[in-house]
Amino acid sequence: xxxxxxxxxxxxxxxxxxxxxxxxxxxxxxxxxxxxxxxxxxxxxxxxxxxxxxxxxxxxxxxxxxxxxxxxx
Amino acid sequence: xxxxxxxxxxxxxxxxxxxxxxxxxxxxxxxxxxxxxxxxxxxxxxxxxxxxxxxxxxxxxxxxxxxxxxxxxxxxxxxxxxxxxxxxxxxxxxxxxxxxxxxxxxxxxxxxxxxxxxxxxxxxxxxxxxxxxxxxxxxxxxxxxxxxxxxxxxxxxxxxxxxxxxxxxxxxxxxxxxxxxxxxxxxxxxxxxxxxxxxxxxxxxxxxxxxxxxxxxxxxxxxxxxxxxxxxxxxxxxxxxxxxxxxxxxxxxxxxxxxxxxxxxxxxxxxxxxxxxxxxxxxxxxxxxxxxxxxxxxxxxxxxxxxxxxxxxxxxxxxxxxxxxxxxxxxxxxxxxxxxxxxxxxxxxxxxxxxxxxxxxxxxxxxxxxxxxxxxxxxxxxxxxxxxxxxxxxxxxxxxxxxxxxxx
Numbered sequence: 135x136x137x138x139x140x141x142x143x144x145x146x147x148x149x150x151x152x153x154x155x156x157x158x159x160x161x162x163x164x165x166x167x168x169x170x171x172x173x174x175x176x177x178x179x180x181x182x183x184x185x186x187x188x189x190x191x192x193x194x195x196x197x198x199x200x201x202x203x204x205x206x207x
Numbered sequence: 208x209x210x211x212x213x214x215x216x217x218x219x220x221x222x223x224x225x226x227x228x229x230x231x232x233x234x235x236x237x238x239x240x241x242x243x244x245x246x247x248x249x250x251x252x253x254x255x256x257x258x259x260x261x262x263x264x265x266x267x268x269x270x271x272x273x274x275x276x277x278x279x280x281x282x283x284x285x286x287x288x289x290x291x292x293x294x295x296x297x298x299x300x301x302x303x304x305x306x307x308x309x310x311x312x313x314x315x316x317x318x319x320x321x322x323x324x325x326x327x328x329x330x331x332x333x334x335x336x337x338x339x340x341x342x343x344x345x346x347x348x349x350x351x352x353x354x355x356x357x358x359x360x361x362x363x364x365x366x367x368x369x370x371x372x373x374x375x376x377x378x379x380x381x382x383x384x385x386x387x388x389x390x391x392x393x394x395x396x397x398x399x400x401x402x403x404x405x406x407x408x409x410x411x412x413x414x415x416x417x418x419x420x421x422x423x424x425x426x427x428x429x430x431x432x433x434x435x436x437x438x439x440x441x442x443x444x445x446x447x448x449x450x451x452x453x454x455x456x457x458x459x460x461x462x463x464x465x466x467x468x469x470x471x472x473x474x475x476x477x478x479x480x481x482x483x484x485x486x487x488x489x490x491x492x493x494x495x496x497x498x499x500x501x502x503x504x505x506x507x508x509x510x511x512x513x514x515x516x517x518x519x520x521x522x523x524x525x526x527x528x529x530x531x532x533x534x535x536x537x538x539x540x541x542x543x544x545x546x547x548x549x550x551x552x553x554x555x556x557x558x559x560x561x562x563x564x565x566x567x568x569x570x571x572x573x574x575x576x577x578x579x580x581x582x583x584x585x586x587x588x589x590x591x592x593x594x595x596x597x598x599x600x601x602x603x604x605x606x607x608x609x610x611x612x613x614x615x
């Protein structure tokens with residue numbers, strides 16, 4: 135599971151605190167209402183560490199890293 | 208036109224009872240391991256809107272290891288423009304039940320939930336009577352559940368959520384219902400029309416089903432034709448016929464028309480020049496970027512304004528949001544407000560630009576596909592009614608409706 139990972143979000147849990155966009159702006163921007171827009175696809179190795187911090191920093195535990203298997207987003 | 212689901216006695220004579228159903232079609236075929244293969248060859252796709260291949264879904268449920276599967280026959284039908292599911296249940300409840308029982312056998316399920324929109328009174332009544340007519344051995348596996356009246360109630364995770372906890376709101380995926388659904392068990396959620404087709408394919412075979420289609424298309428499909436026709440009607444058509452032929456079968460046009468809403472509120476607007484010639488076949492439509500969705504064909508009369516109709520639909524969808532996910536709750540609300548101002552000739556600076564940008568921001572950003580559906584509808588409207596949107600927003604004029612511009 136170590137090679138290719140992507141950020142995934144539980145949209146129901148997400149309350150739009152925006153912490154993730156502060157911690158990993160390379161991958162996440164916020165829309166006009168403060169909810170994250172996540173860059174699709176595998177996370178570049180150089181940013182995986184930041185992505186992990188965003189995952190652990192999410193106040194509602196809505197963000198997670200998932201292994202990128204074949205196709206499913 | 209050839210009828211399959213609606214063959215037999217006319218609608219005016221009410222539901223087909225079990226004795227009539229058996230006399231016309233014979234008994235429920237015994238369980239067969241060959242059914243899923245036949246469904247695959249039949250090219251049958253789900254009729255709830257997404258058009259997922261039926262055989263693939265059934266195999267996914269059958270291959271789950273954890274727990275005995277459940278079948279949920281989805282007759283929620285929250286789409287306001289569609290009548291097909293409610294009328295099918297009202298007229299041919301035993302076809303739906305046959306298909307659901309066949310599905311249960313094929314995936315190894317011991318229980319069938321018949322999930323029916325509570326406001327579809329005729330359907331609820333017919334399905335109750337039909338269940339009562341079935342032999343005890345079948346009746347014991349059937350459970351009727353009334354679905355709350357709400358657009359999202361028919362969304363598959365919402366249906367499962369309601370059966371489990373009495374809350375008809377979508378849940379986050381994963382897990383999808385085929386993995387963990389009713390009581391945590393693998394659940395086959397299948398639209399009622401789809402199941403009715405299965406009941407016939409199991410009896411007459413996939414070759415017969417394919418031969419019902421027009422050209423290379425397979426089978427028949429139910430469509431609700433409304434708008435600029437004499438009255439909104441349910442018809443069964445061979446898949447693959449031209450949209451114009453379906454409109455003629457529904458009684459023909461009652462006025463000029465510049466656009467058609469194809470696929471319902473989660474579908475899209477198509478300009479009439481393109482629409483009349485479209486082949487009504489799920490695969491063909493998908494290739495050209497359209498969708499038959501839940502089978503709605505709503506013809507916009509030339510006396511109605513596409514911008515105003517779109518604003519009305521977007522407002523409805525914003526109101527029907529489950530309000531669980533931010534982008535849908537706030538995004539749709541904002542889009543609805545801006546579109547409403549544009550439609551009402553009261554646009555403020557930037558409204559149209561905002562709507563154009565926001566329409567591209569919603570897809571894939573909810574637990575369910577509600578924001579995707581609304582975004583798709585809106586994007587099609589911005590394309591098909593581009594000139595009218597600009598006229599509304601920039602000049603505060605409507606070329607169709609005689610509405611007065613807002614005072615200020």
